Amino acid sequence: xxxxxxxxxxxxxxxxxxxxxxxxxxxxxxxxxxxxxxxxxxxxxxxxxxxxxxxxxxxxxxxxxxxxxxxxxxxxxxxxxxxxxxxxxxxxxxxxxxxxxxxxxxxxxxxxxxxxxxxxxxxxxxxxxxxxxxxxxxxxxxxxxxxxxxxxxxxxxxxxxxxxxxxxxxxxxxxxxxxxxxxxxxxxxxxxxxxxxxxxxxxxxxxxxxxxxxxxxxxxxxxxxxxxxxxxxxxxxxxxxxxxxxxxxxxxxxxxxxxxxxxxxxxxxxxxxxxxxxxxxxxxxxxxxxxxxxxxxxxxxxxxxxxxxxxxxxxxxxxxxxxxxxxxxxxxxxxxxxxxxxxxxxxxxxxxxxxxxxxxxxxxxxxxxxxxxxxxxxxxxxxxxxxx
Numbered sequence: 001x002x003x004x005x006x007x008x009x010x011x012x013x014x015x016x017x018x019x020x021x022x023x024x025x026x027x028x029x030x031x032x033x034x035x036x037x038x039x040x041x042x043x044x045x046x047x048x049x050x051x052x053x054x055x056x057x058x059x060x061x062x063x064x065x066x067x068x069x070x071x072x073x074x075x076x077x078x079x080x081x082x083x084x085x086x087x088x089x090x091x092x093x094x095x096x097x098x099x100x101x102x103x104x105x106x107x108x109x110x111x112x113x114x115x116x117x118x119x120x121x122x123x124x125x126x127x128x129x130x131x132x133x134x135x136x137x138x139x140x141x142x143x144x145x146x147x148x149x150x151x152x153x154x155x156x157x158x159x160x161x162x163x164x165x166x167x168x169x170x171x172x173x174x175x176x177x178x179x180x181x182x183x184x185x186x187x188x189x190x191x192x193x194x195x196x197x198x199x200x201x202x203x204x205x206x207x208x209x210x211x212x213x214x215x216x217x218x219x220x221x222x223x224x225x226x227x228x229x230x231x232x233x234x235x236x237x238x239x240x241x242x243x244x245x246x247x248x249x250x251x252x253x254x255x256x257x258x259x260x261x262x263x264x265x266x267x268x269x270x271x272x273x274x275x276x277x278x279x280x281x282x283x284x285x286x287x288x289x290x291x292x293x294x295x296x297x298x299x300x301x302x303x304x305x306x307x308x309x310x311x312x313x314x315x316x317x318x319x320x321x322x323x324x325x326x327x328x329x330x331x332x333x334x335x336x337x338x339x340x341x342x343x344x345x346x347x348x349x350x351x352x353x354x355x356x357x358x359x360x361x362x363x364x365x366x367x368x369x370x371x372x373x374x375x376x377x378x379x380x381x382x383x384x385x386x387x388x
Contacts, residue, residue: 003371003374005370006369006370007315007370009293009342011067011342012320012322012338012340013068013338013339013340013341014032014337015032015034016032016070019072020033020062020070021033031335032336034337034338035047035049036050036305037050037080037081039309040309040310041084041089042088042207042255043313043377043380043381044064044315045063046062046064047339049062057075057076058079059076059080060076068341070338074106077100078100078105079095079096082094082095084102085130085145086129086131086209087130087207090102091145093127097119097121097123098116099116101117117177118179120170120179121147121168121170122148122149122185123149126150127147127149128148128204130145130147130205130209131143132146132208132210133209133210141173142171142173142180143171143172143174144169144171144172144209145169145171146169147167147168147170147205148166148203148205148212151163151164151201162199162201164198164199165189165200165203165212166186166187167188167205167212167235168185168186169186169235186236188238189214192238194220195216196219196220197217199217200214202226204251204253207253212228212231213226213227213228213252215227223245225244225246225247225248226244226251227240227242227244228240228241228243228251241262242262242278242284247269248267250267250268251266251267251276252307252308252310253310254310261280263278264314265286266308268306268307268308271304271305272304273291274288274289275288275342277350280360281359281360289344289347290349291344291350293340293342294348297325297327299326300324302323303321304319305320312376313368313372314345315342315343315368316341316342316344317340317342318339319337319339321335321336324336343367343368345367
């Protein structure tokens with residue numbers, strides 16, 4: 001395996017019951033426990049899983065090797081729906097706003113009584129947060145964290161998940177975990193009521209905290225599909241960046257392209273994972289590609305189970321169930337739960353796009369290499385003081 005060689009187009013790695021435990025459904029069927037809500041670290045090394053099953057408790061961390069093998073699992077003191085501060089994973093956050101140090105949770109995974117570093121930011125169901133890029137005005141040792149949460153997260157009625165969008169930006173002194181500035185809750189998109197209506201759903205903040213995705217519930221103009229917006233300079237605005245012309249699931253962001261292209265997007269829809277390329281040469285709204293693996297046996301199915309994550313090097317990683325059925329219909333199928341690592345640039349859909357006359361030469365990245373993966377894993381380990 002040479003560093004400049006392409007990684008495999010797709011890798012499915014089944015999880016071991018000995019590592020993560022098993023679960024039983026309402027019909028008595030037993031399967032490997034696969035978290036129902038998962039986030040992927042920037043280097044693809046760790047998966048933060050909620051609803052992890054009885055063996056690992058409410059929230060766990062599963063460690064993957066560079067080739068996608070699950071090599072370790074860690075217990076945490078976190079509660080279901082906990083989420084990372086994207087971009088750095090400097091902190092892991094409970095839905096009540098308690099921020100825990102990622103590196104300390106990893107080192108002390110057997111100690112559930114570990115204390116949070118600080119409390120703050122948006123709270124509630126499906127909250128999300130990102131560390132903003134460093135600015136010239138930032139003081140040494142300080143970082144800014146911007147967060148959003150599901151609208152009406154604490155409602156028990158039909159309106160849960162629908163409402164006005166709100167964000168909040170904290171400035172943190174990382175040396176002592178002290179909140180030194182707080183924007184308070186800031187309403188978003190109020191200037192767009194005449195276009196989008198007042199209510200949104202399925203919000204997600206970008207990895208760098210500069211964009212967000214949401215679906216208007218009662219749009220005055222256009223269809224009820226996903227929109228991508230940019231925050232203003234002070235975390236207040238709502239500038240349209242892209243509009244999906246199709247149905248989608250909750251949309252997550254990758255890292256912005258180094259050559260000034262907008263961050264790619266990904267989402268799960270009807271058990272398939274879709275990748276939206278917004279890199280150089282792509283139209284403003286991007287182009288979407290179904291990156292599901294191709295299997296010669298039509299009776300083999302890969303069913304994505306949760307929305308995916310995009311690593312800094314561009315891989316798309318997600319939990320899935322592989323239903324492997326022999327070509328002979330009389331023989332039983334087998335089901336395995338695990339993780340898929342995909343290189344979207346090697347997907348059949350993207351490769352077919354490159355054959356079209358209108359495909360931009362600027363879009364012709366060949367693949368993600370083993371060197372790309374190694375570089376990001378080394379950088380993440382250095383940031384958190386981990387062994388490579």
